[in-house]
Amino acid sequence: MFAALFDTIFNRTPGPDAFARRFLDALRAQGWQEEMVHQPDQFRLVGASGFVVYLHNAYHAYLKASRRHRAHVLQHYVSGFVAEREESRREKPFEELRPTLMPLLRNRGMLEELRLEHVLSHGVEVPFGSAWRDVAEDCVELLALDLPETTSTLVAGPPAAWGLTLDESLLIARGNLRDATTDQFVEVAPGVFRGAWQDAYDSSRALLPDVLHRVPVAGQPVFMMPTRDCLLVVGDRDAGAMSVMLELSLEAAEAGRCISSLAFAYEDRRIVPFTLPTREHRQRQADLRRMLDAPAYHRQKELLDRIHQARDEDIFVAAFLVHADPDEGGCEISLGTWTDGVDTLLPVTDRIALVSPREEGGADVKIVEWQQAAAVCAELMERQPTLYPPRYRVRAFPDDAQLRQLTPVGWKLTQTAADNAA
Incomplete structure (x- = not known):
């Protein structure tokens, strides 16, 4: 209560809990009557009917907006959720919806986050319904409805009542987009x-x-x-x-x-x-990829940690760390940690910190390039097909012969970070 009051008096940027309260107040101001409960560990509002409002994207957009435009951003997201809820209650015939079909390109990590949220809420036994068309390794094409106040993404694909496949629906959607495009x-x-x-x-x-x-x-x-x-x-x-x-x-x-x-x-x-x-082009593209991967891996780690805790599974989800490398002119590199004796899910990074704990305390740390480690230790690294951004599970540590084949790099840069992460 006092935190919300201080946010109002001093116009502070609200934390997640304060933002959830603001979002719920705005929902009620639009006539939303269903009782909603904030679940802070998953940063979402859950209604008595099971309707769920995930707040991550709205909160991110709210923080990115200037203070004078934040109320507009909040209103935009609230109106969208209200409109989507109302549309979901109406069973419209396909011919009425056909002109509203649109194709969407989205990062694959968005679907993965929804899947992990589903696992956290319903368990792995309940299938997560999703339908998309692959575009590239990091993005997919989805079907959506272009509603007056929002875009409603049909993550599960076209409803069975339409009698259409995903490809048939996307073909119609692309036609609608072409008609709307000058x-x-x-x-x-x-x-x-x-x-x-x-x-x-x-x-x-x-x-x-x-x-x-x-x-x-x-x-x-x-x-x-x-x-x-x-x-x-x-x-x-x-x-x-x-x-x-x-x-x-x-x-x-x-x-x-x-x-x-x-x-x-x-x-x-x-x-x-x-x-x-050019090499310079590819370096800047790698910078862009790190910019996209860092928040995606962070959110993925949060969800996987909660899933493992709920299932009583002892698996370490390594963080995706990003640091400037003084040996490379200050260019950024990403780093993950692989510790001897620890069942680990490794993110795909530029370098890996191989951590060997000592019996007397502390650890020996060897920083190596990912590509070299993946080649030398391929039999130890198991790609997890359901995870995006990608992770590799490592249950065993490289032996002495494998370690000798790996060339250490970037010691000054990553020693402290590796010690902290180990």
Whole structure:
């Protein structure tokens, strides 16, 4: 009570509990009558009927907004949830919904977070219904309804009553998006074009090759979709424009709602990954990937830790640590820890800290490159097929012969961090 009062008096940025109260107050102001309970460990509101409002995205958007726009952001999310709830109560025939079908591109980690939330709430025995089309290693295409106040994502795919497959529904959705799309690319730097629709489907236009092929770039279109609201296009012969595209992608990703760190091109109208031509390009792309992976791994670790605790499983979920490397001109690197005698889920990182505890206390730490460790210790690293961002389970530690094959790197940079994480 006092914390909320101080937030109001001093206009402080609210913590998660205070934000949940504000969100619930705003719901009630719109006539929401169902009793809702805040579950702070999962940062969600749960209604008596089982309706769940996850607050993570709304809270993130609220914090990113300027103080003068925060009320608008809160109202936007609350209105969206109210509208989605009302729509879910109405059983509309497919022909009425058909014009509202839209395709969405989303980061694969969003689905993984929903799946882990489902496991935490219902257990692994209850299947998690989801349907999507693979686009790339880190992003997927989903079906959605374009409602007046919000976009309702159909994570489970089209309802059975429609009598349509996912592919058939997505084909209709792409047709609707094409009908709603005029050429609205703006040249934001020489040779760099950005979509300017600002209608929540900017990135989804990457699913329309004919639209991107009309952008006047040098050569074939190469594009990035770092966030839901950012679609950038350059030509495959314009290396300078690619550099700018990467910087703009990094800038856009700071606001969250990220989709992909990859660059793409078209092959027979299919979206395929595009290998950026220079080492500098690939370094900046790696920076972008770390920016996307860090919060995703953090949230994944939180959920996995709670699941393991609930199931009484002794598995260590290693953190995804990011540090500046003075030996590499201050460039950032990511690090995970692999400790002898500890059953561990390793994130995919630039480097691994191999930690060997001593009987008398302390530990010997050897920092090695991920790629070398994955090659030398492949039989010890078990990819977990259901997890994204990806993790490898390691139940045993490299033996002395394997350790001798691994070249130590970055000792000064990561010794303290590895000791703390071990």
